[in-house]
Amino acid sequence: MPFVMEKGIMMITLLLLSLFFKSTQEHDALHCEPQNLTINSSGQMILLTWEDKPSCSALHDVLIYELEVFIEDKKEYNDEVAVTPDQIESTHSWNWTSYLALECASHSVRLSSRYKNHKSRWKQNLTLPVLKTSENPEVYPKDREFKVGSNVTFCCVVPEGEFFENLRLTGYPREKMNPIPIGNRTYALTVHLNQSPKDSCTQVKCTTNTSENGACADIGYPPDVSDLKCETEDLESVICHWKEERDTDLPIKTEYQLLGSLCTKEPNGGCSQKVQVDVGCRNWTFTAQNKFGKVELSDTADLTKRVHMFPPKEVTVSTLNARNVSLEWRWTKQQYNHLNIKCQINISNGENTIIEKFGVGLKFAVLNDLIPDWTYNVTVRCGTTQHFWIWSNYSTSVNFQTKGDVPDALDVWMQMKDNQIIITWKIPLANQSHGHIRAYEVTWTNTTERERRNRTKVVLNNHSLALSLDTAEEYIVTVTARNINGSSSPSTITIPSLNPDIIRVNTSWIIGSGGGFNLSWSASPTASCGYIVDWCPTLGQCIVEWKKVPPNDTKTSIFSKNFKGGLRYSLSVYACTQGAPVLLERREGYVSEENNPEATSLTARNLKISSYTFTVKAQTAVGECGAAVTTYILNSLTDYYLIKVVFISLAFVFGLLSFITTLCYRHWTCIKQRVYPTIPKPVLTSQGEHRCLSRHMDHCHHSEADIVDVLELHLGAGAPINKYASQEKMPFVFAQPPKGYHIQPLKKCTPPCLTLTTTAIPSPSGLQSSPLRSVFPNLSYNLIIERGDKQSNSGPELQEGTSLEKRSGGFQPQVHTETFSVNQEEEDAESPMSCVSTYILLPQSPSR
Incomplete structure (x- = not known):
């Protein structure tokens, strides 16, 4: 019983202690907070440091610190930092890089601790100072290098009182420039930098309603090196080569390091360093760095197996003969004298030939089988025989000419x-x-x-x-x-002798192809030294051409610069023997056929004056057939040309005369009036049966002022007169009365008497008389024609009439009426027609 009570007391004590320690730990967790917070910046990176409160030392589990970042009072980022019990009471740090330059907007950070289910309050909201803006808009970041391919955010801080308009980069399309506001006076633009500037930098410009300002962005590439290969040239140092793919126009300083030590890029593109060349593999590291980035390469190699020799020096010809020469050279490195070396000698004599020579420390070579009296160009390159790595560069070339010799045997x-x-x-x-x-x-x-x-x-x-x-x-x-x-x-x-008993070979046909002939034949046991194929045009004089074929070949292709299309050739195949050649086969054919099989005519040009015989034959695969012969005599072309000239001249003269005739016909009236003007004919009026005698008057067109004496004839129904037919009730009028004239009726006439009425009409101007008046001034006609036995006068009788009277209204014409008779023959000769009132044009009074 006492033991049980004692055990219960101990359990109660332990429980109370556990509760005490638990409450103490919870109390410590509630009071575990960060302290001594500091905030710093570097570029666009925020660096935060802090310490733990002493109460945190009682914690026996992981302590979590929570962080939150704000940009312009807007939460931008959150993070956690785990602190293990062994790290408690040490200084803690945390960093974060903003996408914005810290000058663009305010950045603040707050911190709290969390232990299991207990979380402290947010402590010390730290804010980085923001630079004050100037009177002009400011662009950030400034004086920074950016790698091509990166995304960068630029910002513009607008001064107070100004309004933002635009933020852009030179060389980039404007339509992709979309700045957004991130504060009251700050605008940001995020750009993917996809190109390197042609100039020293890319301008970033910010424009407001009153001003413009900007910053320079240095955009470029990091070193673009690859494929590092390390080797040795002198067995005393290592030299590494690399490929540099990108070559920019901007000079960008690049720093190179080999095995951690600076090295200078050599003219041949390598970087070398003195080392101990030993047998065995080794790792060779190489670094290239510029302001935009850093690249590191490495290569693993045994340099004793990577010997890149220098080219031979001072290659000279020591011995010169007709068909062989001796070459010598020297090495610049003594180590080469102990190497197994192979050298390639490039011999050029219009064509390149390469021969190889081998030896330890090889320094000379003999060239055989050269062409006498021939110019050669020789260069040499070498490499190691064992563990061959790469050929050296070629040496400088040497020229020489072999000595002369007797000619080669003729073909x-x-x-x-x-x-x-x-x-x-x-x-x-x-x-x-x-x-x-x-x-x-x-x-x-x-x-x-x-x-x-x-x-x-x-x-x-x-x-x-x-x-x-x-x-x-x-x-x-x-x-x-x-x-x-x-x-x-x-x-x-x-x-060979031309023995008539020798069997002649038959001739077969061959068809050319590709500008030549492909020829084959049966092998001959007598051809101990091969075959000879010769060819020549079948007709006419020619110089034979030939080709020799080795004994094992029974076919060949024949080509010649002298081949012509449309010309038939004969080809012969001979067997070459120890004695005379033996004819085996004979062929005939064309390299290419020139007359179109569908053609039925051919023009021969540039022929001389002579007699020609033309023969036309059809060519088939088996030969010629169907010959047609005709003879032509080509005469002089003198008569032909003379006749041609005569006909051309006659045609020209005929054309000219036709043209003149047509021209005169169309203008004959005017020409006649100009040369000999016609006298106006009088108007004849018949009496009695109203029969009139028509007279045709030719006239030329004149202006109204020139028409003075006018005659007019009105015809009534009747028979046609002078081939003119008048229709019934249709007067036939020769002219219309001009302005200022009126028509005066005449009295009717009856046969056989005719009355001629002449009216003299003055010129409207009163200054110019008519042509009629100028010839016969102040005259009247008295034409008397008698019938029957009376003999009529040969012409009209001219009587002096009364002179013109001057009136107040101007000149009045004086009218005379004369009567004459017409005989029956004249009357029958003219076709009768009925007369109507005939009018004479009279000038109107000036008052009208």
Whole structure:
């Protein structure tokens, strides 16, 4: 019983102690707060430091500090900092970088602690000081470097009393510039920097209603280096190379480090440092840094396996011959004398040829099989044989010319024409003559009389010789070329005899393609030294061309700069033997056919005066057929041209006369009036049966003032007169009365008497008389025509009439009426027509 009571007392005591410690810990948690808060800034970064209150030391679990950041009293960011029990009573720090420059707006931070379920109050709301604005708008951040590809926020602080208008960057599109307000006087613009400026910096400009100001943003790229390769050139140092992709127009200073030490970029683009070159791999680190960023590269290599040799120095020709030379050079590094080296020698003589030489410390090489009297250019590069890494650069080139030698053996062939054998050879090329060719020598002998040789020299410009030989015999012909160094090796060809018993080969057809001929034939066991293919135009004189084919080939392609389309060629295939060549096959064909098969005519131009015979044949795959022959005589063109000139002249004269005739016909009235004006005819009025005699008066158009004496004839119904037909009840009027004149009726007339009434009308101006009056002044007509046996006068009888009387109203015309008779013949000659009242134009009185 006492034991039980004692145990209960102990449990109660422990429980009370536990409650005490728990209440004490909770009390300490309630009083655990930050103290000694400080706030600082660096650029756009906020740095906050603080300490724990002493009451926090009693905590045995993680303590959490909560932080909140405000920009212009607007919560922008929140964060937490965990403090373990072993970190309590130490100084704590926290930093945060704002997207805004701290000068743009006020930034404040507040802090509280949280332990389990207990949280303290917010303590000490710290605010960074904001610079006062000036009289002009200010742009932030200032004097900062920005990397291309980053997002940057610029702000403009507007002075009091001014209104914000615009915030922009030079070189960026205006439509993408959308500033937003973040305070009463602050506007922010976030821009993605996607380009490097062409000038030193990019201007950021802020505009208000009264002023403009800005800042300079330095935008660029960090070093763009990659692909680091480290090697050794002298076995005493390491040199590292890299690729630098981006090349900007702005000079940006870049600092390079190799193995942690500064190094200077060498002209060849590398960075070197003295090191101990040992066998084994090593890590080589390289750093490139500028104001926009830093890049670090590394490479792992065994430098003994990465030897990049320097090029050979002072390459010279020590021995010079016709077909070989010796080259020598030296090394600038003594270590190379102990290396296994291989060198490539690049020999250029119009074409490049590379040969390789090997040796320890290799310093010389012999070049063989060169062309005599030929110019060469040689360069050398080398590398290590074992663990080859890379070739050195080529040495400086050396030029030399080999010594001359005798020409190479000529390429000789033959051509059989009628009873002649033409020996021909190809002109030696420059790399075959080995010096200037002076002459050729041809010798020939009968195979049965070899001791008897014929010899002749051929001048340089010729490369063929026609020989008149006995075609029944076989001959051996030798040709040599000679230069200053001597004669070439003899080229020999055997001329076969033209034995009529030899079987002739048939000629087959071949079709050209691609500007040449593709030729193939059956192999011949007699072709011990190969085959010869020659070709020549089938008709006319020609110089044969040929090509030699190796023994193992039975096909070849034939091309020549002398080939012409539309010209038929004969091709022959020979077997090359120890004796005379043997003809195997013969072909004929065209490189390309030129007459269109659908064509039915051809024009021959630039022919001379002569007689020509034209033959037209059809060409088919098996040959020619259907020849048609015609003959033409081309005469002089003199007669043709003469006739042509005569006809052209006659045509011109006819055209000119036609033009003049047409012109005169259209203006004949005026021409007649100008040359000999007509006298006006009188108006004849018949009496009795109203029969009138019509007289036609030609006249020319004049102005109204010129028309003085006017005659007018009115015709009634009746028969046509002078081919003019009058319709019934339609008067035929020759002229209308001009202004200022009236019509006076005349008395009717009856046959056989006719009355002629003439009225003299003065000119309206009174100053100019009519043409009639100018010829016969103040006259009246008395025309008397008698019928029957009476003989009429040959012309009208002119009687002097009464002169014009002057009146107060102007001149009045004096009218005379004369009567004359007309005989029956004249009356029958004229077609009768009934008369109506005939009028004479009289001037109106001035009062009207």
